[in-house]
Amino acid sequence: MAKKGRVFSGIRPTGRAHLGNYLGAFKNYVALQDDYECVYCIVDLHALTTVEDTLNLKQNTYDLALDMLAAGIRPEETILFVQSHVPQVTELHTILSMVSPLGKLTDLPTFKDMVRQHPNNVNYGLVGYPVLMTADIVLYKSDLVPVGIDQAPHLEFARETVRSFNYRYNTKALIEPQMKSAEVPKVLGIDGKEKMGKSLNNHIELALTPEETRQRVMMMVTDPQRMKRTDPGNPDVCNVFTMHKTFTPKEDVEMINVECRRAGIGCVDCKKRFAENLNKALEPFRARRAELAAKPDRVHAILEDGARRARAIAEVTMREVRAAVQLP
Ligand code: SF4
Known part of the structure; x- marks a missing residue:
């Protein structure tokens, strides 16, 4: 073409x-x-x-x-x-x-x-x-x-x-x-405030292992007003939720949107889900990278x-x- x-x-x-x-x-x-x-x-x-x-x-x-x-x-x-x-x-x-x-x-x-x-x-x-x-x-x-x-x-x-x-x-x-x-x-970086970048060490490298990626995700700052698991959250101000919109199936994003607001889902579980979806999305990247890195x-x-x-x-x-x- x-x-x-x-x-x-x-x-x-x-x-x-x-x-x-x-x-x-x-x-x-x-x-x-x-x-x-x-x-x-x-x-x-x-x-x-x-x-x-x-x-x-x-x-x-x-x-x-x-x-x-x-x-x-x-x-x-x-x-x-x-x-x-x-x-x-x-x-x-x-x-x-x-x-x-x-x-x-x-x-x-x-x-x-x-x-x-x-x-x-x-x-x-x-x-x-x-x-x-x-x-x-x-x-x-x-x-x-x-x-x-x-x-x-x-x-x-x-x-x-x-x-x-x-x-x-x-x-x-x-x-x-x-x-x-x-x-x-x-x-935004894992601090939820600044643009993601190396100099601020708030980034998630694409080439990390799945476990390292999970660890970085678990460090992500969420809705700052949500102090306890029982507090309702606000996904609109949460960077984890923003990332979910890119990496998580639509129906799950909708579920998180609802459940977060009524404290039906905790931030730890929410981040675990995101880490899982992110790792899944990065699988082909990691496979290609490993192949090329060997040559x-x-x-x-x-x-x-x-x-x-x-x-x-x-x-x-x-x-x-x-x-x-x-x-x-
Ligand atoms: S439940 Fe998810 S969307 Fe809601 S504040 Fe926690 S991390 Fe953010």
Whole structure:
């Protein structure tokens, strides 16, 4: 079946993936493969902007690739590769930086957030992050980029940069990417308060064993007002209930919704049920992951093949870009 266009998405290698990555990104990545030609990039150069992400960078990159493949990325059709394996991206980044107004870059909310989070490491890479991101997108002649609301300003920046470049150099070398609105669910961590993430240690890694997964689930914070088993609960404010909606059969979700409100089910039992359903849902992932983990050469070969295919597209773009800016 003919595909509807080319989708690009980049993901930072922050180590073994967790449930938040699965629900917030992988699920959508896997589904997009049915209709689009997909280019998924593990953005290791972007990880260099923050010191903590560079620890174990190689291992983190490998682990993320393994998790993405286990989650259902199909490397025969999708291009899965590592950003730094395609050096053309840094060349394009430099060229695009000449049409990227500094004021606009320092005005982006994500830059301001990063400055707040890393006050002792405000480096050029942080300012230029959206330029490198633009280079990532346009290098592969991408039509669509799935973005959540927080990334929308970056995509808008990319679109403006493409227009500026094409106008300044009187060329059509770069394609203006369109936004593919993606519903990125905010997955809360086991603390029930903050977004799930490694840095807060409130995550549930996909690669945990069933028993380890159960233990993490049993640590999940529930309705904070429900102090005793006999207190009625409120599923609307409970993260366990939110997760049930994704992993538990509909009729059981309805039962929990009713029973929780009249203290017919306790939080311990409710979490046990969730752990069971989550473990069941993760069975195919774990089986694929174990199979791939036993053959690390296969994972490396997939990434090499992805980089080879990505470089072929990148070189076509760069020939046009170099010609436009009159570089050899
Ligand atoms: S019974 Fe379930 S839904 Fe209700 S508060 Fe406890 S964990 Fe949450």
